[in-house]
Amino acid sequence: DAKTTQPNSMESNEEEPVHLPCNHSTISGTDYIHWYRQLPSQGPEYVIHGLTSNVNNRMASLAIAEDRKSSTLILHRATLRDAAVYYCILRDAGETSGSRLTFGEGTQLTVNP
Amino acid sequence: DADVTQTPRNRITKTGKRIMLECSQTKGHDRMYWYRQDPGLGLRLIYYSFDVKDINKGEISDGYSVSRQAQAKFSLSLESAIPNQTALYFCATSDFGGRGLFGELFFGEGSRLTVL
Numbered sequence: 190d191a192k193t194t195q196p197n198s199m200e201s202n203e204e205e206p207v208h209l210p211c212n213h214s215t216i217s218g219t220d221y222i223h224w225y226r227q228l229p230s231q232g233p234e235y236v237i238h239g240l241t242s243n244v245n246n247r248m249a250s251l252a253i254a255e256d257r258k259s260s261t262l263i264l265h266r267a268t269l270r271d272a273a274v275y276y277c278i279l280r281d282a283g284e285t286s287g288s289r290l291t292f293g294e295g296t297q298l299t300v301n302p
Numbered sequence: 303d304a305d306v307t308q309t310p311r312n313r314i315t316k317t318g319k320r321i322m323l324e325c326s327q328t329k330g331h332d333r334m335y336w337y338r339q340d341p342g343l344g345l346r347l348i349y350y351s352f353d354v355k356d357i358n359k360g361e362i363s364d365g366y367s368v369s370r371q372a373q374a375k376f377s378l379s380l381e382s383a384i385p386n387q388t389a390l391y392f393c394a395t396s397d398f399g400g401r402g403l404f405g406e407l408f409f410g411e412g413s414r415l416t417v418l
Contacts, residue, residue, distance in 0.1 A: 230412075231409075232306075232410050232411055233345070233392075234408075290407065292337075292344045295344070
């Protein structure tokens, strides 16, 4: 299975943008890029996903490199509530369930007031 | 109320005891999962179920068993708990994620198990 590489930790200031990188150099053409995050004392929650084009939703934006070997999750204005572990995960388009999602260590985001 | 509810949220037990962690969901999803989270190892899949009659082993099923009592209920059992099963356990659900559908995972809040 294709793997992802993320920094162990990042730090940001409140109300500033945050760019969380993810490398996935062995991504296949049918892999979607998913992001989940895990707030303290909670289970992971879905953030966003994409295939080739950049994506925006109410929580974040996802910028995908043209060669798809890397992507960046963008939080436009970090809040204290955004402090969490962020997971970048690849999921094959043919995968019909979450049974093959691999949650690695993710990036621990610290947001300073 | 949470869509995915786990009980108990915290449990301390002794080696050799039988433990059951329960999960119930109101999402109406067919697919349910049990994960284990350990520091430095991320989340690992223990068992998953696509419907009431379907049970599948995940990455680390040894020492665990599951029961899918109904569409909404999926229980994880440790028949004889051992200290290295001390971890944070998560239940999750999803709908069908194929044919272009998404199949987002919805997680419970976790059950912290300590085996002494």
